[in-house]
Amino acid sequence: MSNTPDTVLFFGHLHPLLVHLPIGLVVVVAFLELVARSTRFRNANANVGFILALTVPAAAAAAICGLLLSEAGGYQDKLLQWHKWSGLATALSCAVAGILYRLDLKKLYRMWLFPTMTLLVIAGHFGGSLTHGSDYFVRYAPGPLRRLLAGGSKPVVAPQTNRVEVAALPAFSGIVQPVLQQNCVSCHGPEKSKGGLRLDSLEAVVKGGKSGPVIVAGKSTESDLIKRIRLPLTDDDHMPPNGKPQPANDDLALLQWWIDSGAPTNANVGQLKPTPKIAQILAAKFGLPKPEEKSIDPKPLNEVLAQTANLMDDQNVAITPLSPKEPWLQCNASVAGTNFGDKELSKLAAIGPNLRWLDLGGTAITDAGLAQLSSMPNLTRLHLERTRISDGALSKIAPLRQLEYLNLYGTEITDAGLDELQAIPKLKQLYLWQTKVTPAAGKAFAEAHTDQDQLQRWQEEIQQLTAKIRDAHIAVDLGTMTPPVASTNATPVNAQCPVSGKPIDPTKTVFYEGKLIAFCCDDCKAEFQKDPKPYLAKLDSKPSEAVSK
């Protein structure tokens, strides 16, 4: 590719643009001739000569551009030859049809359109296979048809499996290959191998492309494969190229995880010990049974309001809509205190799907009672502080997919329980004051729950922007400005009255030489103000510098 002149490539890249024009025109010609055989539309072919006059040069131009594009290489050779010759044949066939028409050999000309159309379909199919992959056309065709047309292998798609089987999946062929297949192989595979790189097999991935290996085992951030994907979309080196579908963040995380785990060739998922984040992605990707996803839809607001009125009277809890436009409710049961327990919570199940905010702080709720949370899948804020719950409660909280705020302060939660909460995807705030959770475990939880890759990407973006800002500035140096220094508290500097020696009254003060001096009484203050000098030595603090000026 590198030794092909740019002009050749420029015209070569016009091929996909130009090629559809003669295709359309030929189809129109054939269609008009066909229709004209009926007496009702016998004049349909009146202008066919004009269309043919357009078709022939268009076909020629498309063919020439196609030849130039084939120079660029990177396509599967056999398929390319087939497309090339069938394409040239089609163009030639168009020209022959044009000549026959011109010579007024109308009958022959009409017959000639049949082989032309056949050639067109053949050439078009090969062209499509070159661009989209040879199995593109039949990938999702019904089984027998697919076998008939392509003898095709079954496409690689993420298998439907359960938790046990995910652990047993081979890391490369089960996790990584589908990602590459979906995002990369159309250009780096058997049909096209741009940059000499193929990503359709483990050996090929390890081997790399013309410019060397694309993965560095154990270091995803140094692997070209990852670096290129994570470049800004506008960067020329970004992969997949701008405009092509981009890999999902989760898929990228899986790739990185595999490389960071040392890019093993024959390990399975379980052996690589997925982090909670990866486990979560895998769970989402492989369609694990997700009881938490049952997402009971809330009832309309006016329907639940009647229920809330009864609940409020029975249980002394406050239930109010969050806004009149949405069905969501907030419920404050903490005002009922220990009068509110498991039994009362179970009654809230009737409005469970509508609850958005639930305050159970200081209630008599227990671990067992929190099983009712399964009827409240839409909770975003949950207060459980100052209750008797322990680690056992957390498995009931973990399925709350919408939860953003969780208050557990003053409970018996320990480090061990925290792991359960890793699975809550939207959690933003977690309060653990006065629990048995250690600071180290809290910090580790926060780090594990944060999308570190996203943070790193943002850090890189910040650096790039900082550099841009720096470049946009003119440096004008006016010397350094020293910021004012923080100083002492504005309480009196002395504890004893400098005049009488008695304890001070803080309301009897005088500012003198920048210090706040306090006295025991107004008389001593007046005494001092008359002539401060004799008393200065008695101050039990060193004089500090003047405050103003």
Added chain:
Amino acid sequence: MQSFDSFLQHQTRRAFFKNTGLAAGRIALASLIFPQLFRANASPIKVSRGHPGLPGLPHFAPKARRLIYLFMNGAPSQIDLWDYKPNLSELFNSDLPDSIRSGQRLTTMTSGQKRFPVAPSIYKFAPHGNCGTMVSELLPHTAQVVDDLAVVRSVYTEAINHDPASTYILTGNQIPGKPSIGSWLSYGLGSEAENLPAFVVMTPRWSAKRDAQALYQRLWGAGFLPSQHQGVALRANGDPVLYINNPPGVDPSVRRTMLDGLAKLNQGTFQRFGDPEIQTRIAQYEMAFKMQTSIPELTNISNEPQSVLDLYGPEVKQPGTFAASALLARRLIERGVRVVQLLHREWDHHGDLPRDLPLQCRDVDQACKGLILDLKQRGLLDETLVVWGGEFGRTVYCQGELRRDNYGRDHHPRCFTMWMAGAGIKGGTVYGETDDFSYNIVRDPVHIRDINATILNLMGIDHNRLTYGFQGLDQKLTGTEAPAYPVKGIMA
């Protein structure tokens, strides 16, 4: 008389049926559209729990469930606390340029002065927190939580004296008679607490000179709203609520029987006259009965751990101090109280400012920090809005004799500083800017109406839609004279 006669003449049989027919249709339509309007009257009056809010409120999902309003009555000096003006020290004792004052009216306390000499602050400022907001050395503790504060340096008002200005910012009008912000919130959002009022007020004592501006009950009054929405003031000294304990020889069951009987009588009167104030009265008797147990429980802080008490500072154990009140404020909102307002007096430093301001700051500084940190560790700061500020600012020029180490400042409505923290607030922000003399606002002015609109907005209320018909006008907290806008720049 003539118009009454003509009214009678128009009341023909035909007109009567037409009107009643239409009215019946209207009622039927309304009952279909707003069923909640009719439910309230159909069910017997419930006094057992906190009163509900208005139907349709909150207007949108709120950020804050509760409000703690720390009101510094008397007007703290923004120049000495928040509005850092480093260049002023060079202008010590120079005359305030006329172009700055530009003929603005002054109070009679300084309008007779021959000169208006610039009095720079003698206090040092330093950047604090990650945000680097400049804070005076008088507020060393508040400075530690400045990353949680949105400091608005460009608040302004029209009132120039304490009483109208306090009435203005707390009730939305300089003329007495309007409901206070806490009453509006109680009216609109209702009460969640069963045993405590929705709106509680405390008036902690202060350290500086003994005389201070008076407070008026109207600052937490309900105005034309039903009077159950007025703030209940806890006293700073002695019993927090007077006469709440049963007299000697009266046990709770006797009191209960008496109240039940009284409620029955009142209920009968209500059914005859339909005056909503009778309902208020029934509710207040009930509330007082409940507060017989809830208030002692509230004020008993013996189970607060020492680490929490330490946050608020050494005065937290002395009832009636600002620190003790701040701790009570937290305990109140934990118990479902909607609005707690602390009114700390004597920030009116016309003279001897360097003597009094440090004492006032020491009263509130550590307690403000303690309140924010305590709310934060309990996960309550996410749901609680904390507001700090006075009724106006103070002048850059000196009132009375100007010395290097002593000066006073007069009232200044054209700019002052408030801060907000907590639910929905973008911490670490500084909003608005004043000129070099902290006299006029040069960027992002915020009228006190806008402050009130912001508070309502964070509580989930569109200030234009929380209205109450009175004297032929749909009254609202932000007034009807000029538009008000929530300050988006300090919202997260």
